[in-house]
Each structure stands twice: as C-alpha cells, then as structure tokens.
Amino acid sequence: MSRTPKTLPPPIEVEIQALTHEGRGLTRIQGKTVFVDGALPGERVRLRYTRIQRRFDEAEVEEVLRAAPDRVAPRCIHFGVCGGCALQHVHPEAQIRLKQEGLKDVLERIGQVTPERWLEPLTAEPWGYRRKARLGVRHVVKKGRTLVGFRERRNRFLADLRRCEVLHPQVGTRLEALAATIETLSIRDQVPQIEMAMGDGPCVLVFRVMQTPKPEDEVRLLELGRREGFHLYLQDGGVDSIRPLPGQEVRLSYSLPNHGVEIGFLPSDFTQVNLELNRRLVDQALDLLDPGPRDRVLDLFCGLGNFTLPLARRSAEVVGVEGDAGLVERARANAERNGLTKVRFYVADLQSELSAEAPWTRQRFTKALIDPPRSGAWEVLDWLPRLGVERLVYVSCYPATLARDADRLVNTLGYRLRAAGAMDMFPHTSHVESMALFER
Numbered sequence: 001m002s003r004t005p006k007t008l009p010p011p012i013e014v015e016i017q018a019l020t021h022e023g024r025g026l027t028r029i030q031g032k033t034v035f036v037d038g039a040l041p042g043e044r045v046r047l048r049y050t051r052i053q054r055r056f057d058e059a060e061v062e063e064v065l066r067a068a069p070d071r072v073a074p075r076c077i078h079f080g081v082c083g084g085c086a087l088q089h090v091h092p093e094a095q096i097r098l099k100q101e102g103l104k105d106v107l108e109r110i111g112q113v114t115p116e117r118w119l120e121p122l123t124a125e126p127w128g129y130r131r132k133a134r135l136g137v138r139h140v141v142k143k144g145r146t147l148v149g150f151r152e153r154r155n156r157f158l159a160d161l162r163r164c165e166v167l168h169p170q171v172g173t174r175l176e177a178l179a180a181t182i183e184t185l186s187i188r189d190q191v192p193q194i195e196m197a198m199g200d201g202p203c204v205l206v207f208r209v210m211q212t213p214k215p216e217d218e219v220r221l222l223e224l225g226r227r228e229g230f231h232l233y234l235q236d237g238g239v240d241s242i243r244p245l246p247g248q249e250v251r252l253s254y255s256l257p258n259h260g261v262e263i264g265f266l267p268s269d270f271t272q273v274n275l276e277l278n279r280r281l282v283d284q285a286l287d288l289l290d291p292g293p294r295d296r297v298l299d300l301f302c303g304l305g306n307f308t309l310p311l312a313r314r315s316a317e318v319v320g321v322e323g324d325a326g327l328v329e330r331a332r333a334n335a336e337r338n339g340l341t342k343v344r345f346y347v348a349d350l351q352s353e354l355s356a357e358a359p360w361t362r363q364r365f366t367k368a369l370i371d372p373p374r375s376g377a378w379e380v381l382d383w384l385p386r387l388g389v390e391r392l393v394y395v396s397c398y399p400a401t402l403a404r405d406a407d408r409l410v411n412t413l414g415y416r417l418r419a420a421g422a423m424d425m426f427p428h429t430s431h432v433e434s435m436a437l438f439e440r
Contacts, residue, residue: 008049011062016043021102021399023086023430025061034059037153038080038089040068070094075127075165082159084150085166085428092126092427099432100422103399107420111403113410119421119435122284124276126427130167131198132273135175137182137191146188148179166428170203171196174228178205181224185217195235197267199254199275204267206233206242218245239268256282259310263334269327270303274425281395281423281435282310288419288437289367289393291315298360298368298387300350300380305331305343307369307395312343319360320345351379364388369395376401381408384415385440392438397425399432409438416440 016025016039025039027047038061039045045065051058064071074080074088087095100121107113136158139146149161164172171178182188190211197204207221213234222245225232231250235242244250253264254275259282265271272278285307291297291314299308302320304327311318312335320343322328328345335343346360350372354361361383368389370377374397384392392415396402409415415438425433 008052011046011048013044013046013065016041016045019098021106021430021432029057032057036061039064040071040090042068043071076163078159078161078164081152082150082161082164083153083155084159084164086153086430088165088428092123092424095126095427096121096123096422096424099424102432103420103422103434106399106403107406107417109403110400111406111410113403113406113417115417115420115436117419119284119419121421122277122280122423122435123427124274124280124424126424127165128167128169128172129274129276129427130172131196131275132271133167133171133196135171135194135196137179137193139183139188146179146183148175148182148194167196168198168203170198170229171205177224177228181220184220186214187211187217195267197252197265197269197271199252199265199271202231202250202252203229204231204233204250204252206235206267208235210236212236221245222248233267242266242268254278256306256310258283259286259313261309261313261334261338263304263306263309264337265304265330266326269330272306272425277423277425278306281425281433282307284435285369285393285395286310286314288435289369289391291367295366296364298365298389300368300370300377301372302331302345303327303371305334305345307371308343308345309335309338309340311369312340315342318343319363319365321348321350321360323347323349323351350377351375354379354383361387367391369393371395372401374398374401376405378405378408381405381413384409385413390440394436394438396434396436397431399434402434402436406436406438414440 014027016027018026019041025036027034033056036047036059045061046063047059048062049059070091072091079088137148138158147158152159161175193208195206221232231248233244253262255262295315297311297315297318299320302308302322308318308320325347328347331345365387418437418439420436423433
C-alpha cells in the first residue's frame, strides 16, 4: 500500500546498480529495492521519491552527480513526461547492447539455455522509424485545447506533445495540426484515438469516432488531409467498420526488395512498426533458416506473409498458418500478386489445442519459422519434431516467453540453441525483439 505524498522521504544520493527490463535504474536503500526513472547503471544521482510501497519504492532523478559514459541528451523535449520512450538518455549503440545483455540474462535465468553463438544485434535508423502507432486524443478543459499523442509516463493522462521524434515525420511533426483540426470539430469530445498506418508510400490516419461526424466535420478533415498529405478513414465500431472518407481510399503496401516481394495490407492489419528493421529482420531470418529447393517450410503465425512470401522464392513449398482469417485472405492475395505458386495458407488458432486432422499437421517439413505474439508459441512446440522440423527460426517480441519456449525446445524436445541475438525494433523504448536459431 502506497503512502500519501506528504510522507515521502527527502531526496537522497545513491549509486545506481543496474537497469531493469523496463528501462529504469535500480538501487537498494537499506535493503529495499528502489526503481529510479532516468537513471543509468554506474551513475551517482540524487533521487526524489515518487511512491512508497511495501516491497519496493519508486523514484526519479532530481540531479545526475556522476553520469554514465553512455548518457546522452534526449532529442525529444517531452522525454521524461511522455511514456512513449524510456531510453532516449542512452546512446542508441548502448541501448541495443543493454538489450542484448538483457536477452542473455533471461535465456540463462528462465530458459536455462545459452546459445552456441551470439548474433550481431540488428539495428536501423533510431529516429522517425514508427510507421504504425495508436495515438490518444483528448480535449483538456484546463488547457483549453485538444491533445494528441501518447500517455504520460506511468500515468493515465495524455502527454502534452508538440511533436514526436520516433514517429515517422509525416505524423510526428504534425501533432499540433491534428489537434487543431480536431478542436474545430463538433464531435471533438467523441474522438478518443487515431491509428496511424504507413508502408512505403501514403500515410493513412484512422479516426476512431464515437459519434457520426457532421458534413462540416468531414469537410474539415478532408481539408486537413489535403493540406498535410494524409489519407483519412473513420471507424465507428469494430475493425470491419473502418472506411475511407470520400476520395480518400488508398492501397497500403511495403516492399522487401532483397526478395522481390511487395506486401499489401489494410490500415488495421498487423505490420511491423519499423520498416527498415523489418527488412533486415527478414534477411537475417532467411539467412539463418537457409531454405533450399528441396525444403518444405512451415511458417507459423504467418500474418500477411512477411516471411512466407520471401521463403517461397527459395523453397520447394511453404505452408503458412495464421489464426486471423482476414490476414490469411490477404496473404493469399499477396502471394497471387507476387506470382508465387509454391505457397499455401491455412487458418488455425495456434494458441489452443491443435487438431491432428488439420491438413498441415499431417504433412512433413524440414524447416520452420515461428513469429508468435507476446504470449509465445508454447502450444505448437511439441508439433515441431512430430512434423519433422530439423531447423527452426524463432522470432520473438518478448524475451521471457522465448526463454520459456527455448527451455522446452532444448531441454525436452531435443533441439540445440545454435544462435540468438536482439533486434532494436523499437529504439528508445525498453521493448526487446529477438531471433533464435534451433537445430535438432
């Protein structure tokens, strides 16, 4: 139970011992753990308590007395208030090094495994990289205006942002223009969020609306789109309700030029937020899997075919399996558009008990790639040796479930962890993506 602010202890000087997986400094005061926002390992800081709890306390840096070598000045003027980033005060090269070290710790501690070799971390341009994002919208009476952006750090309130340095500049430099237009709408209090979707070309903004816009509202939105270069859509219900404003419909797509593939998608579809890093991710995954003209490859959690279609360029046959029927439909269309015939797709919920009667579970595969959600791939692991998979590339968005699954693959199912490495899909955040290669 936390105390009231009146009872918070006074500021104190401490040495920071480590960095947590959430990007906070860690120290111990009289044996009690304290998490310190804005602090880095090896630093001496004066901290200010923000919350007292029974098992641990929380604080923030009031002054850095001895800075770590990797400390840099944050580029964003909102850093420390906005919750979108946690690590802008760390040099980008140090960020990915810390993430690689965190991955090593989790694999050893949770998975009881160590790779035979470490992959060089994958990185790309650390600024202006986000092409997918969900932005909150709120009219704040006390400020007399509308805010657009991310929530404050560890707070439910929206941060008062002028710009965002990690969003693609098409949107990141236009937050105030978005807010100003929403401020003029008759339904300004009925627009809770905007979803950004962007591939190689146009930028789509999907306005979530709780009330139907009036004709004059649509005119103002269309003027915004023409002026700022957006294509504007509305959503008044589930994802099936997303529709373009008149004359605003556009086809979204991104290319994987090293594989001769273009992938089309809808604004609501899952795509990686960092296009350049995704291209390097696909390149590395295929290099590790090394499919050849005799290989039959299984791609689980295949989505739109981000890996399936490049694999089909180099394999005898590829089978993609995905739980979302809409994504499978668009994956098939992407295969046809790219002239790929050695690929088949199936719809199956891969996070429930799988049926031995499913067509793909009665086939044999030499290699597999899995790219599961945060919850991991636990339900499909036992199937891999049954299906004959000798080499597996596992793409992970959460180190803890990768470690759990690696434990089973290595210590129960007879695979070896040949290689692993981190990827900086989300620079300046604590989010860690990684890739691992397993062989029987």
